[in-house]
Amino acid sequence: MNTNYTIPAFTEPITSLPDTPTCEAAELKRRFQAPADEVREAHNALAEAHEKLDEKVEGIVTETFTGAIHENMFDEELAEKLNGKADEESNQEAHMALDTRLKTAETKLTVQSGQISQKSEVYFGTYTGTADPHTGIGNQVITLGFTPKAILVLRHGVDIQEDTWSYGGMALTGHPAMRGQDPALEIVTNGFKAYSGNNSTSSTRIRLNDDSDQYYYFAFK
Template sequence: MNKNFTIPAFAEPITGLPDTPTCAANELKRRFQAPADEVRTAHNALAEAHETLGAKVEGIVAETFAGAIHENMFDEELAEKLNGKADETSVTEQMAAEATAREALENANSNAHSSLQRDIAAKCTIATGTFTATGDTMEITLPFTPTAVVLSSESYDTFMVPQGYKSNYNSVIAAELRGNKVIMHSTPLLNTAGRLCYYLALQ
């Protein structure tokens, strides 16, 4: 029976948080981690399915090609049997047929695995990280161009900056998102020298 390992939607998406979350720091960290945990669970299930499929492939080959010749079988006893029951041509043809069947099955499995990995990656592209504020205007380069980035620190409320927008603090631009770069301006909001800050980028 085929199993569906796709993740149509996260149970607790980060985008479900308000622009200015009011939850405690530990709960916010848990919400940041929740999507990654869902991806890990799906990936582990996929790995187990991959291992099970490998065992089934071995069974199919053994059942389809009874007496199939494997490399570790070439000993003196086998050589004597081959000399009495088969000629070189028939053995070569049997080995070629086995190799062709195995290659076809492995290719099908590899293609299915790659397709699932691409589907998971397309639905779950996030990036998290930390940076130390300098107090001056600074840039944080992200690994991709997100639709929004969430910024926070241990001692300040969390806020979100959508792509192409600017976040203001007391009518002063505090941060903005341009392509794959977060621009932190020299304002008291987060950007206090030495303060450890966090980001979560959402594609």
């Protein structure tokens, strides 16, 4: 029975890791090394099978054909050339196959390493609303010390929407959270800006900075 030495999929692919790995550094290194180890093991198994096949073929020829030609029947110089040529071609094919697999594995590791390096750090905290208690109007800039890629806000840690009132939302760089035509939450340099009320009809329903209310935020750096 023929043995299949191909690697249709890695046992421990890097893509199975969560977007933000929580494992120890040693485990993360082992996971990155695992695909290369699988390629090496498959190559070693293929080389071992090749040696066993050579032994079987030589035995079959010896038993089947009387007067079979052996290398010791050739002139020593010719025998060395024939053996060298065969070994060279075999080694070239094996090296090409191994190089292809290694390059594929390296490409995948490079892409996956780049993806992991692009994952965000998450910061969190709270702020207290400062809108005018009588009019409900007032905006506040919360300074973080860095400009986030995304910001998520929830009033009291649970409220985003209640009936027709907006108490939280998510904003991305260049894409503020909107209520109709009015911003409710937007990213600014070194932080974000939370809104409560304004003069337009839609924004009177915005309540991300109500007086004395506490808001929880997640900032993705």
